[in-house]
Amino acid sequence: MKYILVLVFLASCLGLASPTGAVPSFARQTGMACAACHTVFPELTPFGREFKLHGYVLDNIKQITGIDTSARQTLAINSLPPISMNVEISYSHTGAPLPDSTIKGALAKDGDLLFPDQVSLFYAGKIADGLGAFIQLTYDGSADHFGLDNTDIRYAHHWSFGGPNGNNHDLIIGITLNNNPTVQDVWNTTPAWGHPYASSSTAPSPVTSAKVDSGAGGFGQTVGGLGVYAWLDDHVYVEITNYDASIPGGAHPLDSTQADVVNGLAPYWRVAYEQRWDRNSLEVGAFGLDASTHPGAGTPLRGPTDKYKDVAADVQYQFIGEDHFVTFLGTYIHESQTLDASILDGFAANDRNKLNTFKASGEYYYERLVGGSASYFGTSGGSDVQLYAAAPVVGSANGSPNSRGYILEADYLPWLNAKLQAQYIGYQRFNGGATNYDGSGRTASANNTFYLLVWVAY
Amino acid sequence: MKLHHVFALFIGGALGAIAAAHAADVTDATPSQIAALQQTIATCGTCHGVHGRSVSPTFPNLAAQTPAYIEAQLHAFKNQTRADPDAQAYMWGMASQLSDATISGLAVYFSGQSAPPGSGGNATLLAQGKQIFAEGVPDRQIPACASCHGAQAQGNGPFPRLAGQHTAYLIRQLLVIQSALRTAPVMHGVIKELSRSQMEAVATYLESI
Numbered sequence: 001m002k003y004i005l006v007l008v009f010l011a012s013c014l015g016l017a018s019p020t021g022a023v024p025s026f027a028r029q030t031g032m033a034c035a036a037c038h039t040v041f042p043e044l045t046p047f048g049r050e051f052k053l054h055g056y057v058l059d060n061i062k063q064i065t066g067i068d069t070s071a072r073q074t075l076a077i078n079s080l081p082p083i084s085m086n087v088e089i090s091y092s093h094t095g096a097p098l099p100d101s102t103i104k105g106a107l108a109k110d111g112d113l114l115f116p117d118q119v120s121l122f123y124a125g126k127i128a129d130g131l132g133a134f135i136q137l138t139y140d141g142s143a144d145h146f147g148l149d150n151t152d153i154r155y156a157h158h159w160s161f162g163g164p165n166g167n168n169h170d171l172i173i174g175i176t177l178n179n180n181p182t183v184q185d186v187w188n189t190t191p192a193w194g195h196p197y198a199s200s201s202t203a204p205s206p207v208t209s210a211k212v213d214s215g216a217g218g219f220g221q222t223v224g225g226l227g228v229y230a231w232l233d234d235h236v237y238v239e240i241t242n243y244d245a246s247i248p249g250g251a252h253p254l255d256s257t258q259a260d261v262v263n264g265l266a267p268y269w270r271v272a273y274e275q276r277w278d279r280n281s282l283e284v285g286a287f288g289l290d291a292s293t294h295p296g297a298g299t300p301l302r303g304p305t306d307k308y309k310d311v312a313a314d315v316q317y318q319f320i321g322e323d324h325f326v327t328f329l330g331t332y333i334h335e336s337q338t339l340d341a342s343i344l345d346g347f348a349a350n351d352r353n354k355l356n357t358f359k360a361s362g363e364y365y366y367e368r369l370v371g372g373s374a375s376y377f378g379t380s381g382g383s384d385v386q387l388y389a390a391a392p393v394v395g396s397a398n399g400s401p402n403s404r405g406y407i408l409e410a411d412y413l414p415w416l417n418a419k420l421q422a423q424y425i426g427y428q429r430f431n432g433g434a435t436n437y438d439g440s441g442r443t444a445s446a447n448n449t450f451y452l453l454v455w456v457a458y
Numbered sequence: 459m460k461l462h463h464v465f466a467l468f469i470g471g472a473l474g475a476i477a478a479a480h481a482a483d484v485t486d487a488t489p490s491q492i493a494a495l496q497q498t499i500a501t502c503g504t505c506h507g508v509h510g511r512s513v514s515p516t517f518p519n520l521a522a523q524t525p526a527y528i529e530a531q532l533h534a535f536k537n538q539t540r541a542d543p544d545a546q547a548y549m550w551g552m553a554s555q556l557s558d559a560t561i562s563g564l565a566v567y568f569s570g571q572s573a574p575p576g577s578g579g580n581a582t583l584l585a586q587g588k589q590i591f592a593e594g595v596p597d598r599q600i601p602a603c604a605s606c607h608g609a610q611a612q613g614n615g616p617f618p619r620l621a622g623q624h625t626a627y628l629i630r631q632l633l634v635i636q637s638a639l640r641t642a643p644v645m646h647g648v649i650k651e652l653s654r655s656q657m658e659a660v661a662t663y664l665e666s667i
Contacts, residue, residue, distance in 0.1 A: 031552070031554050032548055032552065033546065033547035036547055036551075046514075047504060050504050060551040060554045060555050071490070158500060160496060160500055160508070166496075167496065167499065167500065167503075167508050167509075168508075170503075276513045277513060278514065278515065279514050279626075320516070322516070322626070322630065
């Protein structure tokens with residue numbers, strides 16, 4: 001079981017904990033400032049949501065075009081390639097130093113400078129009429145790894161209908177091809193673009209998360225999915241996307257050396273309703289994921305599977321004033337686990353477990369210049385001494401996934417595309433305990449993390 | 459206004475002959491022209507409302523606005539001669555690729571949409587605002603707004619319709635004109651001495667009618 005824990009810890013260090021999404025190539029393509037689509041990046045405004053739902057294709061620059069003899073457009077691409085860079089440099093400091101990775105009893109260096117934490121190259125913009133892409137290639141400083149990060153390629157078509165001018169109603173139907181459940185979503189309550197928008201990739205994080213979530217248990221960048229969505233009258237959103245395993249690196253075709261391999265298709269669904277009035281918008285929605293997986297990690301990808309059923313509710317409120325910006329984000333995820341395979345393979349002690357996650361964040365910014373946020377998060381679930389086994393730092397002495405804490409963050413943006421961030425994560429409970437939670441004497445507060453970040457996108 | 463009339467004027471504009479009298483005769487716009495204008499209207503509608511009535515006061519109502527004013531502003535965005543913060547953030551990009559014919563088509567379409575209904579407001583502010591609008595502020599040498607914008611604030615050619623416009627948008631424009639972030643030669647002198655509270659009063663009144 002420790003092998004699994006190490007795998008999920010390494011996975012969490014491979015960029016899953018640090019979403020990135022400020023893309024100046026969109027600004028170059030549209031001719032519009034970041035402020036049109038973002039309150040403070042990467043959080044989207046209503047217009048930013050529309051831009052994404054339309055397929056990233058709104059353009060206001062000269063196009064290189066082609067037509068055939070029937071006047072059908074065969075090419076429409078930007079005269080400038082939609083390329084952007086994103087650079088993150090960070091310093092992390094935990095409440096107590098982490099143990100040395102090899103020498104028993106020794107400690108690692110106190111504090112960790114990552115130069116870079118991440119460097120990302122984006123292709124983000126229009127490919128053809130209706131077809132656009134958000135493709136992120138990231139070098140991860142802590143993993144010394146370069147690979148495909150969040151990716152969403154989509155095609156959308158817009159119809160107007162009804163009324164004397166045939167435009168009383170609007171409908172967008174779109175197709176998305178992506179590698180992370182919820183990366184295609186347009187609200188910041190879903191995990192891929194959820195709060196916090198950047199956090200330490202080297203500090204310890206709780207032992208697990210729901211499959212649809214972005215933590216250690218999540219599917220980000222280890223699946224590929226094709227989905228269809230509809231957006232009606234700027235109010236109603238529905239989507240269904242089916243995912244299959246797509247794990248970069250390692251053995252291919254996927255075999256027993258991989259871990260947590262999706263079996264068959266894992267459907268993700270999403271419904272949401274948004275109401276806008278004056279400078280306000282309120283979204284209420286639900287989403288979920290049904291997945292069956294083979295644990296792998298030395299066991300064959302055959303026979304019984306583990307089944308995960310995630311159901312989540314979310315609410316987002318935004319006030320976008322001339323000088324004042326207020327956001328509230330709330331997400332609750334309930335996961336039911338039926339671990340038929342893990343029981344047989346000795347990875348789990350219970351055949352059924354529950355996992356509940358709650359996150360709530362409030363943000364305030366003044367003139368998109370200074371601001372910050374306060375958040376509360378919590379994960380709770382049944383104890384399972386195999387699934388959440390004792391291990392230094394990353395394990396649980398009592399087999400519990402229960403963690404909770406708060407996040408305080410202050411931000412300063414000298415320019416719309418540059419953010420200086422100071423963040424503090426305080427754990428009241430970590431992997432089931434406040435003291436000696438891992439069976440090796442570590443306290444939850446030892447994982448409290450102070451995180452400084454310089455984040456620029458250009 | 460029916461879209462085929464807009465298309466008529468749209469095409470008429472392209473031919474250099476914008477005239478409502480010709481509208482009924484020019485109804486055979488090509489499907490691609492119709493689709494292009496529909497798409498542009500839908501794009502504008504994302505912020506301004508497809509019928510020119512916006513939700514957020516960051517974005518002005520365009521319904522029933524005078525066509526001359528809409529055209530002038532779209533050209534000013536395209537030429538980057540209107541340079542207030544929101545103009546730069548949103549409209550410089552959005553207007554940059556609009557042809558003269560499309561600008562004319564948009565002006566005709568949005569000016570033909572039903573005016574937004576007035577909304578209520580604080581009675582004291584409404585009374586003060588109505589007085590400023592109708593009579594100006596003589597002791598500050600501020601003339602009556604109605605003298606250019608029309609007795610009902612319905613607009614007049616290049617002078618925009620103000621009736622039913624969002625209060626916050628109007629105040630924002632008065633401030634950026636007063637600080638010269640937005641160039642508006644006549645208005646610079648007219649509102650030089652207009653106070654913030656007077657702006658709030660007159661803007662509240664204008665949204666109410």
